[in-house]
Amino acid sequence: MSDTVVRVEARTNAGRVACPGCGCWSMRIHGSYLRFPRDLPTAGKLVVVSLRVRRFVCAEESCERKTFAEQVPGLTRRFGRRTERLRSTLVSVGLALAGRAGARMTGAFKVPVSRNTLLRLIASLPDPAVAAPRVVGVDEYAQRKGRVHGTVLVDVETRRPVDLLPDREREGSASFAAIEPSRSMNSLR
Numbered sequence: 001m002s003d004t005v006v007r008v009e010a011r012t013n014a015g016r017v018a019c020p021g022c023g024c025w026s027m028r029i030h031g032s033y034l035r036f037p038r039d040l041p042t043a044g045k046l047v048v049v050s051l052r053v054r055r056f057v058c059a060e061e062s063c064e065r066k067t068f069a070e071q072v073p074g075l076t077r078r079f080g081r082r083t084e085r086l087r088s089t090l091v092s093v094g095l096a097l098a099g100r101a102g103a104r105m106t107g108a109f110k111v112p113v114s115r116n117t118l119l120r121l122i123a124s125l126p127d128p129a130v131a132a133p134r135v136v137g138v139d140e141y142a143q144r145k146g147r148v149h150g151t152v153l154v155d156v157e158t159r160r161p162v163d164l165l166p167d168r169e170r171e172g173s174a175s176f177a178a179i180e181p182s183r184s185m186n187s188l189r
């Protein structure tokens, strides 16, 4: 342990683990290795978990995964370099502050990550379940002032954007426009 890093040593002890490919239980250990997921800091120090995980053999012949590594629910995920609670904290910062400001805030938390990493974490979130919109409005959006680049479909009831279409696909949205065209569509032209 150095002055700036707290290292937490952990290992699993479940007697059997379900294969993520086929769901069959396995007790046959193939080997083990160390993972070092970063965790939330404590007392201003970086925290690294030194986690020994085991690789199991899947006995199900039809399964594509001959071996698989165990995961610790709530702590790790496949290929994850951070604990789940550090990950969810970074996602919260990203959702509240987005790229640059969020990245600066993670530095203040002593878990600095780049703007791109924050955005990648947000992009990997599962899409929220959204009901199919009943009434869709059509509008145009410009990325640069005065220059129209595309068309945005908006759920009129929730006022949330449904989709962005490049300018060349606008003809495809004619049927939506017939449902409830927004006033600004003509005024922008």
Ligand SMILES: [Zn+2]
Binding pocket: 019, 020, 021, 022, 023, 024, 058, 059, 060, 063, 064, 065
């Ligand atoms: Zn399997």
